[in-house]
Amino acid sequence: MKENKATNIVWHEGHVGRDERQRLLGQRGVLVWLTGLPSSGKSTIAFTVEHALMARGRLAYVLDGDNIRHGLNSNLGFSAADRTENIRRIGEVGKLFADAGLITLSSFVSPYRQDRDAVRELMGAGEFVEVFIDTPLELCEQRDPKGMYAKARAGQIADFTGISAPYEAPARPELAVRTAECTVEESAKHIITYLEQQGRLAMG
Amino acid sequence: MKENKATNIVWHEGHVGRDERQRLLGQRGVLVWLTGLPSSGKSTIAFTVEHALMARGRLAYVLDGDNIRHGLNSNLGFSAADRTENIRRIGEVGKLFADAGLITLSSFVSPYRQDRDAVRELMGAGEFVEVFIDTPLELCEQRDPKGMYAKARAGQIADFTGISAPYEAPARPELAVRTAECTVEESAKHIITYLEQQGRLAMG
Numbered sequence: 362m363k364e365n366k367a368t369n370i371v372w373h374e375g376h377v378g379r380d381e382r383q384r385l386l387g388q389r390g391v392l393v394w395l396t397g398l399p400s401s402g403k404s405t406i407a408f409t410v411e412h413a414l415m416a417r418g419r420l421a422y423v424l425d426g427d428n429i430r431h432g433l434n435s436n437l438g439f440s441a442a443d444r445t446e447n448i449r450r451i452g453e454v455g456k457l458f459a460d461a462g463l464i465t466l467s468s469f470v471s472p473y474r475q476d477r478d479a480v481r482e483l484m485g486a487g488e489f490v491e492v493f494i495d496t497p498l499e500l501c502e503q504r505d506p507k508g509m510y511a512k513a514r515a516g517q518i519a520d521f522t523g524i525s526a527p528y529e530a531p532a533r534p535e536l537a538v539r540t541a542e543c544t545v546e547e548s549a550k551h552i553i554t555y556l557e558q559q560g561r562l563a564m565g
Numbered sequence: 566m567k568e569n570k571a572t573n574i575v576w577h578e579g580h581v582g583r584d585e586r587q588r589l590l591g592q593r594g595v596l597v598w599l600t601g602l603p604s605s606g607k608s609t610i611a612f613t614v615e616h617a618l619m620a621r622g623r624l625a626y627v628l629d630g631d632n633i634r635h636g637l638n639s640n641l642g643f644s645a646a647d648r649t650e651n652i653r654r655i656g657e658v659g660k661l662f663a664d665a666g667l668i669t670l671s672s673f674v675s676p677y678r679q680d681r682d683a684v685r686e687l688m689g690a691g692e693f694v695e696v697f698i699d700t701p702l703e704l705c706e707q708r709d710p711k712g713m714y715a716k717a718r719a720g721q722i723a724d725f726t727g728i729s730a731p732y733e734a735p736a737r738p739e740l741a742v743r744t745a746e747c748t749v750e751e752s753a754k755h756i757i758t759y760l761e762q763q764g765r766l767a768m769g
Contacts, residue, residue, distance in 0.1 A: 377612070382619070386624065411580075412581055418589060420586065420589060420666070422586075422664075423581075424661070436650075453637040454661065456636060457626075461626040461662070
């Protein structure tokens with residue numbers, strides 16, 4: 362390329378630092394990882410947090426089955442290896458989003474402790490917030506908005522988490538939300554308060 | 566979950582709309598896809614655009630080999646199928662980033678027209694900006710900062726784009742940047758001006 366001609370603009374060629382993006386946004390990037398049984402309330406809570414943060418002028422984004430399973434992970438099935446790869450890719454995308462400065466929320470059953478811990482390993486200190494959406498199986502099964510538990514009980518769906526496949530609850534999550542004892546709004550507030558206390562919603 | 570008790574906060578449970586995020590950021594999400602020979606200048610130009618946008622208070626993020634090949638795509642090699650899957654995943658991540666409202670720049674050789682067109686298909690109208698970094702092979706080979714062309718010529722690297730593997734130039738890119746005829750800064754300005762004219766750097 363030709364030599365740079367003098368201009369009144371300062372041009373930089375290297376990466377923009379994460380701090381610069383965070384200062385622009387007035388927040389610190391983070392991956393809030395919601396895990397829990399099917400129909401435990403993960404997505405409802407994630408979207409509620411997203412709305413509340415946006416109302417405060419903070420940039421948030423939810424990764425969930427809708428935008429991941431039909432896109433990035435559309436070539437994965439439900440074998441053990443594919444489930445692990447599913448969570449691995451979501452973790453890597455979450456890492457990129459956090460690096461870009463976003464308050465990133467992921468909403469996936471993610472039943473295996475090992476897979477979730479592998480995502481934690483990817484992230485820097487304080488950047489991974491594991492939130493256990495702790496809803497009793499009975500309650501999830503009562504809700505069952507898509508009739509999945511009924512089908513699993515009837516043997517029409519194999520390897521359904523909570524019925525015919527294991528769910529490994531987090532041993533030491535950053536947060537546990539008992540949805541039998543609080544509203545969606547209270548659950549969302551719990552998460553937002555944690556992020557606030559950890560300094561993720563401000564910068565400088 | 567318990568019934569929502571009256572509060573003074575309006576809680577929403579559905580997805581935050583893309584428009585809301587775009588209004589917050591004052592910009593429209595887009596995927597700027599830089600393609601060109603190895604050492605053609607893609608990453609240098611992408612980072613220069615990123616810096617200039619950030620200086621204007623616009624949120625930009627670069628996807629490149631450094632943050633993708635060692636992370637999301639670390640389990641892919643260089644077979645034909647893996648190259649296609651590599652570009653597919655980058656496209657899907659770019660789609661998520663654009664949906665989140667970011668001015669997203671991707672910097673990959675991406676030598677096959679079919680793979681790039683598949684990414685274009687993923688995106689909405691105006692959201693995919695293909696930028697052909699049009700640098701003559703001789704010039705790329707002269708630069709060769711990592712000595713890759715020399716190794717490819719010596720037969721030490723197989724299937725090296727431009728030497729022993731094809732590069733399919735875009736037929737109708739949104740932009741073509743001839744780096745033999747302009748500086749890095751001029752190339753970056755060219756891209757920024759295009760984004761400005763297309764209304765991606767403002768909202769409302």
